[in-house]
Amino acid sequence: MSGLRLALRQVGYENRSMRRNPASAFFTAIFPLIFLVVFTAVFGNREIPVEGGTTSMATYYVASIAAYSVINACYTNVAMNVAFAQDLGQLKRLRGTPLPAWALLGGKVLHAVLIGLVLVVIVAAFGWVFYGVDLPTRTLPAALLALAVGSAAFAAMGIAVATIVPNSDAAPAVVNGIMLPLTFISDLFIPMQSAPEWLTTFASLFPLRHMAIAVRTAFNPFESGLGYEPMHLAIVAAWGLAAALFASRYFRWEPRR
Amino acid sequence: MWSPPCNVGSTVTTSIAAPEPPTRELAIRVRGLRRSYGDFEAVRGLDLDIHRGEVFALLGPNGAGKTTTVEIIEGYRPRSAGEVTVLGFDPALGERALRERVGIVLQETVADQYLTVLEMVQMFTGYFPHPLEPQEALALVGLSEQAGTRVRRLSGGQRRRLDVALGIIGDPELLFLDEPTTGFDPNARREAWDMVRGLRSLGKTVLLTTHYLDEAQQLADRVGIMARGRLIALGTPDELMGTGGAAIIEFEFGGSEGTPPELPANAIVEQGRVVIHTTEPTRVLAPLVAWAAAAGRELPGLRVVRPSLEDVYLELVARAEEMTP
Ligand SMILES: Nc1ncnc2c1ncn2[C@@H]1O[C@H](COP(=O)(O)OP(=O)(O)OP(=O)(O)O)[C@@H](O)[C@H]1O
Ligand SMILES: [Mg+2]
Secondary structure (H helix, E strand, O other), rough: OHOOOOOOHHHHHHHHHOOOOHHHHHHHHHHHHHHHHHHHHHHOEEEEEEEEEEHHHHHHHHHHHHHHHHHHHHHHHHHHHHHHHOOHHHHHHOOOOOOOHHHHHHHHEEEEEEHHHHHHHHHHHHHHHHOOOOOOOOOOHHHHHHHHHHHHHHHHHHHHHHOOOOOOOOOOHHHHHHHHHHHOOOOOOOOOOOOOOHHHHHHHHOOHHHHHHHHHHHHHHOOOOOOOHHHHHHHHHHHHHHHHHHHHOOOOOOOOO | OOOOOOOOOOOHOOOOOOOOOOOOEEEEEOOOOOOOOOOOEEEEEEEEEEEOOOOEEEOOOOOOOHHHHHHHHHOOOOOOOOEEEEEEHHHHHHHHHHHEEEEOOOOOOEEEEEEEEHHHHHHOOOOOOOOHHHHHHHHHOOOEEEEEEEOHOOOOHHHHHHHHHHHHHHOOOEEEEEOOOOOHHHHHHHHHHHHHHHHHOOOOOEEEEOOHHHHHHHHHHHEEEEEEEEEEEEOOOHHHOOOOOOOOEEEEEOOOOOOOOOOOOOEEEEEEEEEEEEEHHHHHHHHHHHHHHOOOOOOEEEEEOOHHHHHHHHHHHHHHHHOOO
């Protein structure tokens, strides 16, 4: 079987495994919606200023949580999945078969990307139905590009972080410990207009803020252009590339004991 | 004038002659293999030839270096020194063409799977160019009834059987089995032995490790015993056990039953039990049996056994561990 077909086949098995664990599937799907509802309620669905006018808080959050969904599905889920598969010895066993490494990891990444897209659709549909949020039409290609670049880059970061997770007990702490603080300073959960400049500068070193900006621009109803943010996406892509290089250097198939 | 055929000695001197006979191609060739973990040298200069079509058992106490050796040959671990050739490949390069031809059952079982047994086996069939039918592989390891069961709900021995099924699913020429039957019930072990014999009759090569010496004795064409990173014995089970028809005769004898005929000089009488090591069991036994029959009595608990591979193994390992620090 060709490598590509094997990778697609792995996507199917990843999906079947996920559906066999309904609690995990349910919470993966519901998690972003919980954030959307809670943040909109906590900060009030008032009008806030954006480039070119004012929109509802819900509009800001649909875009932000869409970006967060991709980060969560690709970075967090891939990192956990790979770290567990390594610790349980699944990766080691598969390494002894002719399945190419890239088809195995590619299957996991592709599955995560698809889950991320499903989550984005759920979040966008929820916002449209319950908050009357305008969804991008003219800027839809820009939104898809931002989501696609982000998916690939954050999945690569997930694999990179999995290589430094010592064992599955430590996986949640390491994986979330790296990402969660960044989500709070990257304009994803909390609008950062009034944050001190050093904090914004610090957050700009990392890819999350750039991902959030790229998605929000494409979701901004006042966007006059096509909504592309090449500089921000380039930074996200650079992080993804660096992560991929790191992972290809340090990836281990065997459990660390 | 008569002159001997020039190759008359070849059958007895193969272990000395350097070139391998071309008819018995090597599946695995290992020379001067070493592997250190930090300061600790787990494998200390190992030479090993495994022929195609042979079932080879690697024995040795915990920590002897069996898994290290096998996983280097499988391509999982790097070696510190030495040469390894597997089906003509260097396993360290991890080439796909080699992995298509070998099957690997690792020592550790893989846990926690949401897929069913059949799905796991089906998933693996896609990786190999000419796999077995999934149901056939399950039947070979006696898991047909569990085909629809999720892997995480299997018992320990059933999981191990699944490991073996996944090892043979690619119809490999060369199969590695690192303690394959650990956790098997006696029936399952017999079935696994039949499976290995079946593979052997198909001309497959099998390298297995085990702590069950009866397993090695039953299955292996040749046995290697490792201790402290070295091979301390190598040969067929019969060779290792001594081919001279050695036997152990045992029976109970309290002394109150009268005086038996003279026992051989090396007989051990301890706590009412007589143990005689001999190479002539029939000759030793005949007067004893005649005496008992004449007295109209039994020799209680009478057994005549060959020294097992286990006896030989324990002695060799004890000697090796005395010698190396
Ligand atoms: N990854 C490792 N790092 C450090 N030491 C190791 C490692 N793997 C094995 N060892 C050490 O090397 C020695 C040989 O281990 P190995 O697993 O090869 O033994 P084994 O013969 O397979 O034993 P067992 O019968 O218990 O499976 C042991 O002393 C072990 O502690
Ligand atoms: Mg071992």
